[in-house]
Amino acid sequence: MARRRQAERSQATTAELVEAAAKSFGRDGYAAVSIDEVAAAAGVTKGAVYHHFAGKTALFAAVFTRAQEQLAERLVAEASGARDGWEAVRLGAHAFLRACMDPAVRQIIVLDGPAVLGRDAVREIEDEHVTALLTAGLRRAERDGGLRPGDAALRGRLLLGALCEAALVLARSAEPEREFAAVAAEVDMLLGAYGGE
Amino acid sequence: MARRRQAERSQATTAELVEAAAKSFGRDGYAAVSIDEVAAAAGVTKGAVYHHFAGKTALFAAVFTRAQEQLAERLVAEASGARDGWEAVRLGAHAFLRACMDPAVRQIIVLDGPAVLGRDAVREIEDEHVTALLTAGLRRAERDGGLRPGDAALRGRLLLGALCEAALVLARSAEPEREFAAVAAEVDMLLGAYGGE
DNA sequence: CGCAAGTACGTACTACGAGTATGTAAATGG
DNA sequence: CCATTTACATACTCGTAGTACGTACTTGCG
DSSP states (O other), rough: OOOOHHHHHHHHHHHHHHHHHHHHHHHGGGOOOHHHHHHHTTSSHHHHHHHHHSSSSHHHHHHHHHHHHHHHHHHHHHHOOOOHHHHHHHHHHHHHHHTSHHHHHIIIIIIHHHHHOOOHHHHHHHHHHHHHHHHHHHHHHHHHHOOOOOOOOHHHHHHHHHHHHHHHHTTTTTSHHHHHHHHHHHHHHHGGGGOOO | OOOOOOHHHHHHHHHHHHHHHHHHHHHHHHGGGHHHHHHHTTOOOOOHHHHHSSSSSHHHHHHHHHHHHHHHHHHOOOTTSSSSSSHHHHHHHHHHHTTTSSHHHHHHHHIHHHHHOOHHHHHHHHHHHHHHHHHHHHHHHHSSSSSSOHHHHHHHHHHHHHHHEEEEEEEOOOOHHHHHHHHHHHHHHHHHHTOOO
């Protein structure tokens, strides 16, 4: 088998394309990156891109989805040690803030995502990853008691909105590491609105 | 004076350009609108646009700023009858949600703004309009008592983030008018985190 | 008043990037 | 082993942002 099977070739190429695209989009923003640029970085040409993806926005959608998956993984990892739903939400929120200190994450998740894919498409993807985690944590907190009952999905989204803004506040801070505590405290206070602890 | 003065000609042209651009950007989104399109709608050509604005993003910046001003006016109007800072913030938040039920407002303020201008530039503009109002209301509420002391500017931004998400939830609701009450109640609960009422 | 300088555009062009059409070598299935 | 499909590359078209330049009108100044 000197020549590899098509399935793995295809998979390898798409993976490299998404990888290269994530780097470029994250660094320069969606509008400033050309298809040829991404293709060249992945060692192929534009033809390969249009063979695997319907267009530039589809390529971005793949990048966005992967970023959400990776972000969700981080949240799960950081919140895994939580004793109850309430603490899980807190830890997850803090993990989100830390993850968003990476400019590439902010560019893709917060800035370009909604504008490129539209809010509806973004919401669908988010609802399966980051928002789903927040919502699940809130529901768990409700069952654990100490949290006022309510629409957990709605709360999850409002929280995510506040968290994105919080991330951007940290982003332009001169010393993000030091401001982290203050911002996290404000986020915790917001969470307190739901009656936790 | 058959021929008007240059100053007013210039002002009239720029005003018509911003007006036309606001319509197109609000309806179709920034990326889907061409300069020629806007120019034609304003009864001029591309040359006029590039004479008055540095580029497409500068034109959008003008549109965005105007939208913020108009939004701020609405918030002031709706919150003017408030008895205290706490109620002013509540009324302002609700007014924001109602204003964002206009798709054009959402497209410009929430979707395209950050991606086109960048979050820093957007924040600077917002901080002089909508965010400033929220912050001022929170400060007033602190003085009136009943609100825990804290960084009002930071809180204002987090709230705005949550409000933008809330607006988008309402946007895709089948019956936004009916869901308004539920979303507004959740927003009020978030405000309650600061100890109001 | 008359003229030089500036202003407010219009027109014609360039540059670049998204998307398409088509070609081709390799792989796969029968 | 041959027909078909897959995975690309290459060469194009087309739309659009931005530029260069021309021109009519206006304004300030002697």
